[in-house]
Amino acid sequence: MMADYPEHKFKALSDLRKAQVILSLLLAAREQDSLEQRRRVISVLHNYFSWLDDIESDPIFARLRHLVFSLDEGASIRRFLDIIVPLERFLNLSVKDSELGIEVTCDDQAKPASAAYPIFVVLDHLRSAFNVGSIFRTSDGLGVKHVYLVGYTPTPEDAGVKKTAMGATDFVSWSHHERLDEVLSLLDGQGVEVVGMETSQSAENLDEVQFDRPVAVVMGNERFGLEPASLSKLSRLVSVSMHGRKNSLNVATAFGIVAYQISKQFRRKGVQ
Structure with a gap:
């Protein structure tokens, strides 16, 4: 009252x-x-x-x-x-993080969609609804085809995801799966290259990687990253080169960087 x-x-x-x-x-x-x-x-x-x-x-x-x-x-x-x-x-x-979304103006209403690129996203046990909602919004803007949500990753049915995504969950297809192995098997059967975002020494510098065929980006838990047992099942690991003293980025920020790089390459190469 x-x-x-x-x-x-x-x-x-x-x-x-x-x-x-x-x-x-x-x-x-x-x-x-x-x-x-x-x-x-x-x-x-x-x-x-x-x-x-x-x-x-x-x-x-x-x-x-x-x-x-x-x-x-x-x-x-x-x-x-x-x-x-x-x-x-x-x-x-x-x-609260979810209250920091950008206000929608008349210039930010839904536009006719362009064909999505063969870019897929796999979110493996992310905890934050804010991060998931942000990734959905970025996915819509960069032409991602599908988002796979694994384990306890919140889905668009979560109010926090829905609020942060600012309507993007209506335009990006998604599915929920209990185990990462299930998703990796599905992608492998479709001939999709599976790339993990990691800060390990074996990871390739994103600036030097060429993307020429359908690709899935796997993002791990905000605190623990990807399970060590999962790393060997991925096609390759990539990382964002860092200039400062910290060796990591927020998961939604890191995703935005790699997704933009892939989307840009696909656009220039005419990959559909």
């Missing part, structure tokens, strides 16, 4: 509690589909900020006042985040 304090009760709250109440209202307003309901929530926010005393209250409220009063029922997610993020930092909170 939405908090709606009368003036004397709101003024009696601590700054910490005021920030919590205001943040909950901002989140509620941002998620409202009804313009009338959003208008009501924003009206309450305006009241709260008009009751705040700049001298006695924490300076964060004074810094945010003009942003709050500029809100209306048509405000974009970006406008809400301009207020939400500072309040979360004040409260030592952090935005």
